[in-house]
Amino acid sequence: MIAKPIVDLDIIIENYDRLPEVVTKLNGLGYIHQLQWSFKGREAFENLNEKSTCLSNRIKHHLYVCDENSMELKNRLDFRDYLRTHPKAVEEYNHLKTCLVTSKSTRAEYTEGKTKFISNILHKIRKNKLDRNY
Template identity: 30%
Template sequence: MRKVEVTSYDGDWPMKFEEESKQLHHIFGSEMIEIHHIGSTSVKGLKAKPIIDIMPVVKNISWIDKFDAEMINIGYEPKGENGISDRRFFQKGGDDRTHHVHVYERGDPEIKRHLAFRDYLRKHPDILKNYGDLKEELSNLFPNDIESYIKGKAQMVSEIESKALVWYQGFKS
């Protein structure tokens, strides 16, 4: 059973992203256009589940399945789309997850959503604090119930996401 654990920001998370991204560059090679550290571990100062979320952006999503064996060799479990159309998802660490890899094809709107959310939190410390506090509170309320944890933060995530997308569009224009 997965335990829901939210910890204080760990300064080693960016290094863990860099280490893993080197392996992913090696596996995906020229198919990969860019790679991003996303999710809560990518936001300095944000409390988070200690799982490094990585988002490779690739030329053709349909070719990614051919890398499943290589991903398995470095400890990942291929999960296919895992509920999000046109994504390939990999997780590492079983019930004690350490990494999630979310692969999208260039131009997918999910890329902008992830980057907007991350960058918005980086620039808005008051929202970052409120979001981190909620996550910590929910992890204490639901230490063995990931679904309730996710449901508990859904409204705040949706509100932040809406503001972030408007902000990001203005920021990137």
């Protein structure tokens, strides 16, 4: 699959009450909590040390902290698993991401551009699970 040269990393915590402790520990490692990219179930962090050491001055990974019971984590894993078994969807997703990158979109525009595609896949997954239960 086509991807930006940025890896998404998830730290999974057993419950959201542990988040303040995790934020403190990550701060000690040079990570800053990015509230503008966070929401309940998936908290985003930026490594300030990485920006100063990268030759291109660009980040190499996104770090997220997810509650193990969050819908966001479930969605991320379900979407990943769907792409692993649906090569046509991978082709479509690759095309979409290539178009978004070549249009010089911002991070917010890039993310927003992928949201509809991802939401449609998640809807298919949920519908399929419901159909199998009847």
